[in-house]
Amino acid sequence: MKVTVASGKGGTGKTTVSASLISVWPGPAVAVDLDVEEPNLHLFLHPEISGQRNAFMEIPKADESLCSRCGQCSDLCQFKAISLMGEVLMLFPEMCHGCGGCISICPEGALSADVRLLGDVSWGHSEKGDFIMGRLRIGEAMSPPLMRAVKARLEDRITASPADVIIDAPPGVSCPAVNAVMDSDMILLVTEPTPFGVYDMKLAHQAFAPMKKPMGVVVNRAGMGNSEIYDYCKAENLEILAEIPYDRRIAEDYANGCIIADTSEPMRQLFTGLAEKIRQKAGREVSR
């Protein structure tokens, strides 16, 4: 079972929920940090890293002596990553999505494959279980290809030894967030009862609902704000699976890098109950 912990915006407590779920999960589970732009799950799990490899993306390079200036590559590229300006062929590697279309279409064989470093994938083991993360290179904007490299490592891991998977997804509803949730069995939306929390959770729900996956909600900092999040969940038949109370001690524990489920018996029970509800819900219900 793959469970993805997502949120419409950053700062809702997505990573603390991910770390706590890993801590209480009954049975083997792999923790995966797919928030490759800003990975921080390792700060809670403290894995011992045993392997790392760079991840690359294929981009075109040009041999201008072969180029006839036909313009076909420039016309094809939807991202303006290769452009014929008059007689000048220009490449913008940071805008390339690595589709390879320009290389395939070039009638003169003037384009060939080069690579761009995206970041790295690392893996290891913590006392909570196996761990995999991706980290985007500083200045790199293209996270989905690196996320695919992390997922490939994950597939190798769970093929070798079956385990459930808890994924900490990037916040938001853009391509990286969709990429993170698309092959999960269950989506857990973490939100907070504030106007921003409600607004962004609605966006996340609307973005992910067409995938027809079971979805549930964790309300963090419950007790602050108003009832709008509860009204929305009720209207949309979104089950609230857990509420983490608005409590200064929890915030302090989080700031100190603690796994909330490990800080007290009530917190452990809260996350144990959440894990059980997730396991019951995944596979038997499709969200609206």
Ligand code: SF4
């Ligand atoms: S590989 Fe695709 S995205 Fe990159 S420059 Fe060529 S056509 Fe554009």
Ligand code: SF4
């Ligand atoms: S398709 Fe090939 S030959 Fe045509 S402009 Fe592009 S690089 Fe040059």
